[in-house]
Amino acid sequence: xxxxxxxxxxxxxxxxxxxxxxxxxxxxxxxxxxxxxxxxxxxxxxxxxxxxxxxxxxxxxxxxxxxxxxxxxxxxxxxxxxxxxxxxxxxxxxxxxxxxxxxxxxxxxxxxxxxxxxxxxxxxxxxxxxxxxxxxxxxxxxxxxxxxxxxxxxxxxxxxxxxxxxxxxxxxxxxxxxxxxxxxxxxxxxxxxxxxxxxxxxxxxxxxxxxxxxxxxxxxxxxxxxxxxxxxxxxxxxxxxxxxxxxxxxxxxxxxxxxxxxxxxxxxxxx
Numbered sequence: 001x002x003x004x005x006x007x008x009x010x011x012x013x014x015x016x017x018x019x020x021x022x023x024x025x026x027x028x029x030x031x032x033x034x035x036x037x038x039x040x041x042x043x044x045x046x047x048x049x050x051x052x053x054x055x056x057x058x059x060x061x062x063x064x065x066x067x068x069x070x071x072x073x074x075x076x077x078x079x080x081x082x083x084x085x086x087x088x089x090x091x092x093x094x095x096x097x098x099x100x101x102x103x104x105x106x107x108x109x110x111x112x113x114x115x116x117x118x119x120x121x122x123x124x125x126x127x128x129x130x131x132x133x134x135x136x137x138x139x140x141x142x143x144x145x146x147x148x149x150x151x152x153x154x155x156x157x158x159x160x161x162x163x164x165x166x167x168x169x170x171x172x173x174x175x176x177x178x179x180x181x182x183x184x185x186x187x188x189x190x191x192x193x194x195x196x197x198x199x200x201x202x203x204x205x206x207x208x209x210x211x212x213x214x215x216x217x218x219x220x221x222x223x224x225x226x227x228x229x230x231x232x233x234x235x236x237x238x239x240x241x242x243x244x245x246x247x248x249x250x251x252x253x254x255x256x257x258x259x260x261x262x263x264x265x266x267x268x269x270x271x
């Protein structure tokens with residue numbers, strides 16, 4: 001799954017990298033090293049500009065709220081449960097099948113966090129001596145330092161309780177597509193730590209390599225079979241993973257220190 005990630009890239013770097021034609025400085029978000037569900041995130045989309053006479057798709061960078069609210073939802077209350085969509089079923093689930101065909105996006109990140117329960121913690125849990133075991137966070141990121149381009153979907157939801165001119169009348173929300181975690185060796189693995197991403201968690205955000213960006217964002221591509229082919233996992237061996245401080249587990253903590261690599265996990269032996 002993907003329940004937390006880091007997004008600290010400068011907007012000007014993202015717009016250049018993704019060849020963005022339009023973005024609103026007013027929507028610029030501050031660097032965020034602890035992105036949690038319901039926060040706003042930068043997203044790359046391709047769609048006509050609002051109220052423009054020319055209806056050609058324009059590549060834009062937009063601020064979207066993480067947690068998709070389907071257009072047909074009666075309220076946005078379930079958004080926090082819609083932070084992920086499974087690649088295997090995204091084309092058929094009622095909440096995701098329409099945006100899968102027409103509203104796809106890329107969510108740029110530095111990488112994502114995943115938590116592992118330590119051996120000693122698991123033993124305590126099995127003995128019934130601890131109901132909520134502490135978990136060691138790991139940060140997963142491209143080994144070459146490139147952007148982690150997560151495949152996503154976005155949707156618009158109209159709050160019918162508000163007038164048309166109200167700034168909150170429309171919600172723009174998104175979700176991260178996930179896939180089975182890689183079982184191939186990590187490009188860089190910590191000593192005495194996980195050898196593969198699957199050792200950390202069975203799921204991972206689906207990272208799109210640059211050769212798939214244009215096709216994924218192209219709104220004219222509506223063939224489900226072609227789109228599903230784009231969701232094939234990226235080549236193995238592109239990622240590294242390392243332990244980080246448990247401070248990241250508290251959403252109130254935010255800063256570049258959260259990405260600092262620990263010499264050893266805080267919770268002792270994990271694997």
